[in-house]
Amino acid sequence: MMKDTVQAAFNAQITMELGAFYSYLSMAAWFEAESLRGFAAWMRHHAEEEMVHAMKLYDFVLRRRGRVLLAPLAGPATNWDSPLAALEDAFAHERQVTRAIDALVELAENERDRAAVSFLQWFVDEQVEEEEVVDEAIQNLRRIGDFGPGLYLLDRELAGSTGAEAAGGVENEE
Ligand SMILES: [Fe+2]
Ligand SMILES: [Fe+2]
Numbered sequence: 001m002m003k004d005t006v007q008a009a010f011n012a013q014i015t016m017e018l019g020a021f022y023s024y025l026s027m028a029a030w031f032e033a034e035s036l037r038g039f040a041a042w043m044r045h046h047a048e049e050e051m052v053h054a055m056k057l058y059d060f061v062l063r064r065r066g067r068v069l070l071a072p073l074a075g076p077a078t079n080w081d082s083p084l085a086a087l088e089d090a091f092a093h094e095r096q097v098t099r100a101i102d103a104l105v106e107l108a109e110n111e112r113d114r115a116a117v118s119f120l121q122w123f124v125d126e127q128v129e130e131e132e133v134v135d136e137a138i139q140n141l142r143r144i145g146d147f148g149p150g151l152y153l154l155d156r157e158l159a160g161s162t163g164a165e166a167a168g169g170v171e172n173e174e
Pocket of ligand 1 (some may be wrong): 020049
């Protein structure tokens with residue numbers, strides 16, 4: 001069983017992960033509209049990962065006989081000034097998620113819910129990777145100037161890739 005406070009916080013986190021899914025899916029659609037299909041595929045993959053995160057939390061709540069109470073999602077942004085602006089938005093979102101996960105761990109600790117603390121460690125570790133991957137893509141975009149041939153090449157590199165590895169650069173090319 002979960003305490004009500006822990007359950008409520010888990011439900012809020014499910015909504016946040018679904019919100020990330022929604023935002024990144026909107027970004028993927030925008031990249032498609034901009035004819036940046038590599039970025040679109042990469043972002044869509046990230047969106048799908050957020051759905052997996054939400055479902056991990058969802059299943060944990062249910063396994064502990066808690067109740068999953070889904071909340072309305074805010075409408076995502078649908079337009080960005082540039083690919084860099086979109087990725088900076090994604091990075092800000094990841095940092096917000098990291099803070100929320102940290103707060104959730106703290107709450108679980110205060111409520112002495114060791115199972116929740118143990119379960120959440122995966123999310124703590126995952127956020128390190130999530131921030132790193134988006135940050136690397138931002139650094140690459142800054143380096144190439146967010147336009148022209150460099151952008152074309154980076155898009156080509158991301159095209160067809162589904163892994164976060166692709167954003168890191170050529171060393172992880174599949
Ligand atoms: Fe997530
Ligand atoms: Fe994420």
